[in-house]
Amino acid sequence: MIEKSEIVLVLVDLLKPFNPEAKPLVETTDIPAELNIDSVGVLDFIMEVEDHFDIEIPMNSVASIRTVGELASFVQSRLSKA
Amino acid sequence: MMVDLLDKHRSVLDRVQRMTAMGFNGLGVTNDQMISPTRAVVGNREIILAGTNNYMGITFDPRCIAAGKKALDEFGTGTTGSRIANGSFAMHVELERELAGFLKLQHCIVFTTGYQANLGMLSGLAGPQDTIFLDADSHSSIYDGCTLSGAKLVRFRHNDAADLDKRLGRAGNDGGGKLVVLEGIYSMLGDRAPLADFVALKKRHQFQLCVDDAHSFGVLGPHGRGLGDEVGLESEVDFVIGTFSKSIGAIGGFGASNHPLFDTLRYAMRPYMFTASASPSSVATSIAALKVLQEEPERRARIWANSERLYTGLKALGLDMGCDTVSPVIAVKMPDEVTTVIKWDALFKAGVYVNMAVPPGTPNRLCLLRCSVSAAHTNEEIDRIIAVFKDAVVN
Numbered sequence: 001m002i003e004k005s006e007i008v009l010v011l012v013d014l015l016k017p018f019n020p021e022a023k024p025l026v027e028t029t030d031i032p033a034e035l036n037i038d039s040v041g042v043l044d045f046i047m048e049v050e051d052h053f054d055i056e057i058p059m060n061s062v063a064s065i066r067t068v069g070e071l072a073s074f075v076q077s078r079l080s081k082a
Numbered sequence: 083m084m085v086d087l088l089d090k091h092r093s094v095l096d097r098v099q100r101m102t103a104m105g106f107n108g109l110g111v112t113n114d115q116m117i118s119p120t121r122a123v124v125g126n127r128e129i130i131l132a133g134t135n136n137y138m139g140i141t142f143d144p145r146c147i148a149a150g151k152k153a154l155d156e157f158g159t160g161t162t163g164s165r166i167a168n169g170s171f172a173m174h175v176e177l178e179r180e181l182a183g184f185l186k187l188q189h190c191i192v193f194t195t196g197y198q199a200n201l202g203m204l205s206g207l208a209g210p211q212d213t214i215f216l217d218a219d220s221h222s223s224i225y226d227g228c229t230l231s232g233a234k235l236v237r238f239r240h241n242d243a244a245d246l247d248k249r250l251g252r253a254g255n256d257g258g259g260k261l262v263v264l265e266g267i268y269s270m271l272g273d274r275a276p277l278a279d280f281v282a283l284k285k286r287h288q289f290q291l292c293v294d295d296a297h298s299f300g301v302l303g304p305h306g307r308g309l310g311d312e313v314g315l316e317s318e319v320d321f322v323i324g325t326f327s328k329s330i331g332a333i334g335g336f337g338a339s340n341h342p343l344f345d346t347l348r349y350a351m352r353p354y355m356f357t358a359s360a361s362p363s364s365v366a367t368s369i370a371a372l373k374v375l376q377e378e379p380e381r382r383a384r385i386w387a388n389s390e391r392l393y394t395g396l397k398a399l400g401l402d403m404g405c406d407t408v409s410p411v412i413a414v415k416m417p418d419e420v421t422t423v424i425k426w427d428a429l430f431k432a433g434v435y436v437n438m439a440v441p442p443g444t445p446n447r448l449c450l451l452r453c454s455v456s457a458a459h460t461n462e463e464i465d466r467i468i469a470v471f472k473d474a475v476v477n
Contacts, residue, residue: 038442043237047218056252058213059228059235 001080007053007072014048015068027069053079101419105427108438118142119331119458122435129430132392132453132467133437137301137410138371138381139458140331146370153366161359166348173365180372181336185307185322189344192336193353194360196296196325199335200227202351203323204263207292208233211258215246215289217275219268219445224294228263230352240268240445243279250287260289266298266309270444270452271404272411274298277309281318292321300329300375301410306382326364330371334360385410385457388464392455395468399476404448410455413439414475415448422449428474434467451475 012025019025019035029035032042043059049071050057055078065071098109115123119139120131140146157171165174174192182190193199204227208214212233216224219240228235236253239245246262253260262283264275275293284291295308303311308324310316320341326334337347348354360368375381386408393408404413416422419440426438429451437452444450453467 038447040442040445041447043218044446047237047239050249050252054252056236056249059237 002076004069004072004076007075008068010052011049011068011072011075014052015045018045025068027067027072029068030066031068031071032066049075055079101423104420104423106430108423108426108430111430111435116141120456120460120463124435127433129433129435130463130466131435132455132459133435134456135297135328135454136331136456136458137297137329137385137454138331138375139456140329140371140374140381143331143371143374145374146331146367149370150363150367153362157362159363160361163358164355165359166355168359170359171362171365173362173369174359177365177369177372178336180369182338184305184372184376185338186316187322187338188340190336190338191345191348191351191354192334192360192365194335194357195333196327196335197223197226198353198357199323199325199337200224200294201230202227202353203292203321203337203347204228204261205230205232205353206347206351207231207290207321208259208261213253213256213258213260215249215253215260215262217241217264217268219270220263220265221269221294221296222443224263224265233261234258241273241275243276243283246280247283247287250283250289260287261292262289263292263294264309266293266295266302267409267411268445269297269411270439270448270450271413272409273405273407274302274309274312274409277313277315277318281315284318290320291318292323293319294323296323296325296335297328297409297411299324301382301385306375306379326368326371329375330368332364332368332371334364334368381457385455388457388459388461389455391461391464392453392459392467395464396453396471399468399472401471401475404450404452412453412455413448413450414453414471415450417449419449422451425475426451429470432470432474434470434474 008027015025018037018041046057113122119136119141122129122131177192178190193202200223208231210232214228214233215236217240218237236249238249267274293309298308300306302308305311310319322338324336326332389408389410393412397403402415439450439452441447
C-alpha cells in the first residue's frame, strides 16, 4: 500500500498551480485557509487529485477535510478500497 | 467569549470595499427608473442595459402588462402560502398546462423562482442513495440543489463527455440511481453543452439526464424550446428545468418531463412544498409571455442577429472572448480583478451596464465583463455598446 508520506508529496505537487504565492506546503497546511483558495478552486484541485490517483472523491466527502494530511489519509483509504 | 457569527465574513466585506472604493458598486447598482427592456435611469443618467438576461425584451410588452394588471385585480397581490397548504390558483395550473404543451411534454411543475426550480428538482430527483454527476461550470443553484439532495456528488470537467465517461466508469454500480446535469447555455461564458456527446453515454452507463435551460429557454432551437430542441435530441432529455426570469421576463421556474411519476415530485420537493407559490401577476405575465414568444418567432431571430453583431464587434476590437461560439451571453475576459473593476466602472460611466463577474462566481477563476443581449436592443444600441467598449476597455 502506498505510504501516506508519498501521497502528501504528490498532493503538494498537485497544489502548486493553486499556490501562486508559493507558500510552504506541509502535511498540516490548511488548504482553503492558508492558500486562500476559494470554494471552486478547492473542487478543481480535488478533481486533479481524483485523476492522478484514479479514484473517486465525491464532493460531499471532502467538505470536512481541511489539511493536506487529512486529504492524504482520505486518498489512502480510497486507494486501499480500490 | 461569544463568537460573532458574522466575523467569518470580514474578508468578504474587505474585498467588496476594495472593489467599490474604485468607483460605483458594480455588485449593487440601483435602477431608479426602468425606461424600456434595454434602458434604465441610474441616478440622473440614462444607461444602456447589456447585462440583464432580458433575452426576448418582453418586460414591457403591453399584453403581458395587461395580463399582470388583470390578475392583480382579480386574484390579489399574493397567494400567501404554498400550493400544498393553500391550494393552487387556476392560473398556476394553466401555466403548467401551457408550458407542457409548448415543450411537448406531458408534465410540468412551476416553482416560485428559477433558483427554487433547481433546488426542488434536483433534491426531489436524487436522494442519499443516488449519485449526481454535475458539470464543473454549473450554476450555484445546481450545486445547491445537489447538496440539498444528499446524493453522492461527482463533478466532471466542463463540457467534457470523455471526462464524464471516465467518472461514470469509476463510480461503477452501487445500486443507486444516476443523474447527469447539464446546462443549455452556461451563464458566465455563453457556451453550450455538447448534448449529443453526453447522450451517447446514456446506453453504456444507464443514467437519467437533466438539462437546465435557464439561459436557453426561448433562445435555442427552431421552436425556442432549448438545447434539446436545437440538436433534435429532446426525447433523450429526461428532465428539463427552466426559469421565467429571463426569456419570459417575470419570475419563477419550472421542471418538466414525460416521466409517468413526475407529478409525485410535488410531494417530495421541499423547495416546492414549503414556500409560497408564485404571485398571481407573475404567473399571469408568464402565461402571456409564453404566448407572445410563440406568436412572434421573429424575436428569436432578432436576438441571434443582435448576438452576432455584438460578438463580432467586440471580437474585432481584439478583446479576449469568453468562448468561441456566439450566444446571447457574451463574456469578455479581463486579466485580473482590479482591471475588471476599473473597466466596468469606465463602461458604466460611459453609459453601458454589463455584469462584473469575478471568482468564485466564475469558472476557472476568470474575471469577466459579461454582456447579455436582448431582442429589444436596436442596432444603434449594439453599436453604441461596442463603441463604449472600444473607448473604455480597449483604449
